[in-house]
Structure formats: structure tokens, C-alpha cells
Amino acid sequence: MKQKGIPNFSGKRIWLIGASSGIGEACAQALIKAGAKVALSSRRVERLNTLAALGNTEQSLVLPLDVTDDGQLKNSYQSILRTWGGIDLLLFVSGVYVPLRADNFDIDTAEQTIDANLLGPMRAVALVLPEMLKAHAGHIAIVSSVAGYSGLPKALAYGPSKAAIINFCETLYYDLLPLGVSVHMISPGFVATEATAQNDFEMPALISAQEAAAEILSGIENGEFDIHFPKRFSRFLKFLRILPYPIYFWIVRRFVKI
Ligand SMILES: NC(=O)c1ccc[n+]([C@@H]2O[C@H](COP(=O)([O-])OP(=O)(O)OC[C@H]3O[C@@H](n4cnc5c(N)ncnc54)[C@H](OP(=O)(O)O)[C@@H]3O)[C@@H](O)[C@H]2O)c1
Numbered sequence: 001m002k003q004k005g006i007p008n009f010s011g012k013r014i015w016l017i018g019a020s021s022g023i024g025e026a027c028a029q030a031l032i033k034a035g036a037k038v039a040l041s042s043r044r045v046e047r048l049n050t051l052a053a054l055g056n057t058e059q060s061l062v063l064p065l066d067v068t069d070d071g072q073l074k075n076s077y078q079s080i081l082r083t084w085g086g087i088d089l090l091l092f093v094s095g096v097y098v099p100l101r102a103d104n105f106d107i108d109t110a111e112q113t114i115d116a117n118l119l120g121p122m123r124a125v126a127l128v129l130p131e132m133l134k135a136h137a138g139h140i141a142i143v144s145s146v147a148g149y150s151g152l153p154k155a156l157a158y159g160p161s162k163a164a165i166i167n168f169c170e171t172l173y174y175d176l177l178p179l180g181v182s183v184h185m186i187s188p189g190f191v192a193t194e195a196t197a198q199n200d201f202e203m204p205a206l207i208s209a210q211e212a213a214a215e216i217l218s219g220i221e222n223g224e225f226d227i228h229f230p231k232r233f234s235r236f237l238k239f240l241r242i243l244p245y246p247i248y249f250w251i252v253r254r255f256v257k258i
Contacts, residue, residue, distance in 0.1 A: 003182040005223030010035035013084045018094025020047035022193030026213035039080050041065050067094050067120030077127045089139040090128045092121045097195050100156040110157035117161035136180035143186045146234050150241040184220050189233035201258045205233035
């Protein structure tokens with residue numbers, strides 16, 4: 001059994017959370033260009049308004065929210081239901097990255113990261129699932145990271161938040177495949193965005209936000225569950241995680257100089 005894709009985004013109703021910059025912004029631009037209806041969410045409303053102006057007035061909804069606030073998510077989803085009657089795709093891109101190592105580990109930062117990167121997507125999924133299950137249709141796409149595959153330096157809170165998203169998507173896929181709802185788990189490597197601009201090391205296989213958006217949308221078009229890119233980097237990390245720990249840690253220490 002294979003899950004459905006979205007072969008043509010034109011007219012599809014998409015709730016894009018994390019639309020104001022980076023990968024989410026590039027996805028919004030591509031989706032508006034493809035004729036989709038896009039509900040644009042994140043905190044910075046002025047950026048969402050700029051994106052909305054790219055399409056016609058019927059095409060976009062601007063719904064500013066903070067993913068750590070369940071009430072704001074609920075109000076936004078109610079607005080979408082009132083305006084469009086439902087959604088075809090939840091595309092959850094929003095995420096935060098604060099570099100953390102053992103010598104600066106800070107529980108407040110860890111809690112904020114888990115709240116935004118793990119509980120945020122869970123809140124949105126809890127909202128959209130009932131309608132999708134009723135309709136036996138719909139798509140849930142969540143951006144994780146290759147940093148969730150296995151432990152890497154400087155990711156003491158970010159890594160666990162993304163590893164948990166991978167597990168969440170796997171478990172959702174298991175439940176939803178027989179029920180007609182598609183799940184798309186998205187694991188990017190390094191993408192040039194505001195989030196990675198803070199990195200003080202050379203990022204291997206770095207791609208642009210536009211390239212990342214193209215990979216994401218093509219994966220959803222084709223109904224892929226495991227959307228990972230760029231393959232030259234993500235396949236290498238997938239291979240590393242199946243190695244015995246002594247070899248895995250030797251390779252990481254040898255090649256990751258951060
Ligand atoms: N760039 C990479 O190399 C890379 C690699 C792997 C995975 N990822 C993942 O890709 C996703 C996008 O990252 P990016 O690199 O494009 O970063 P970015 O440019 O910093 O964008 C992050 C987006 O998330 C939104 N956001 C953050 N906290 C939010 C909150 N509490 N409520 C609502 N929206 C919030 C931001 O909007 P506001 O600030 O307007 O709220 C922004 O739209 C993230 O999940 C990230 O973990 C990125």
C-alpha cells in the first residue's frame with residue numbers, strides 16, 4: 001500500500017506554519033506561484049503580509065501565531081475552517097535552533113526548544129487530525145532534520161527535539177496509512193537560512209532555501225514518506241547511524257570539527 005501524493009498544488013488548501021523566513025518562506029513562494037491557497041502562519045506578521053501580496057487576494061490567509069500557544073493555533077485553525085472549510089495539507093516547517101553543548105547546557109533553552117519543535121507540531125496535528133480522519137483524506141508534513149538521526153555536537157536540545165519528530169512521524173504513518181491520510185517526514189541537511197547564518201563552521205553540502213523547498217514539494221507531490229536531502233549528505237548520515245557506536249563516534253570525532 002502506498003500513500004497518496006499531491007500531484008498538482010493548484011487550488012489545494014495548505015496551512016503553512018513557519019512561513020516567514022528560510023525554508024518555509026521558500027515553500028510559501030513556490031506554493032503561491034503554483035496556485036495553491038496558503039494560510040501563512042508564524043509570529044512576524046509583516047513578513048507574512050509581504051508573502052500574501054505575492055498572490056491574488058483569494059489565495060492567502062495571514063494567521064500570525066506562536067506555535068507554543070495552543071489557543072493561538074486553535075483560533076487560526078478555526079479561521080481556516082470558516083474560510084475554506086478544511087485543509088488538504090498541514091505543512092509544519094517552523095523550528096528553532098540554539099547551539100547547546102554540555103558546558104553551556106541550559107534547561108530553559110531546552111524546554112523552549114522542545115516546546116517549539118516537538119510540542120508545536122503535536123499541537124497542530126492534534127487540531128487537524130479529526131477532520132482528516134473524518135474525510136479519510138489529507139496530508140501532514142513535518143520538518144525534522146538529519147540532526148535527529150543520531151547524536152551530533154552542539155545539538156543537546158535541538159537533536160532530541162528532531163529525533164522525537166522522526167519517531168512521531170513514523171508512528172503517525174503507521175496509524176494513518178490504512179486510514180487514507182498521508183504523512184511526509186522531512187529531514188533536511190544544511191540549508192542557508194537565518195537559522196544557519198549563526199554557524200561558525202563550514203557546512204557540508206549546503207543548499208539554498210529554494211532548493212530545499214523544491215525537494216519538499218516534489219516529495220509531497222510523489223507521496224513520499226521519507227523526504228531527505230541533499231541525498232549526498234543525508235544518505236551518508238543514514239549510513240552512519242547503522243554503524244556500531246565505537247565506529248560511529250570515531251567518525252564523528254574525526255570529521256566534525258566543531
Ligand atoms: N536550515 C537548516 O540547515 C535546517 C536543517 C535541518 C532542518 N531545519 C529545519 O527547518 C525548519 C526551518 O528552518 P530554517 O532554517 O528555515 O529557519 P528560519 O529561517 O529561522 O525559519 C524558522 C521559521 O520558524 C518560525 N518560528 C520559530 N519559532 C516559532 C514560534 N514559536 N511560533 C511560530 N513560528 C515560529 C519562524 O517565524 P517567526 O520568527 O516569524 O515566528 C520562521 O518562519 C526548522 O524546523 C529547522 O529546524 C533547518
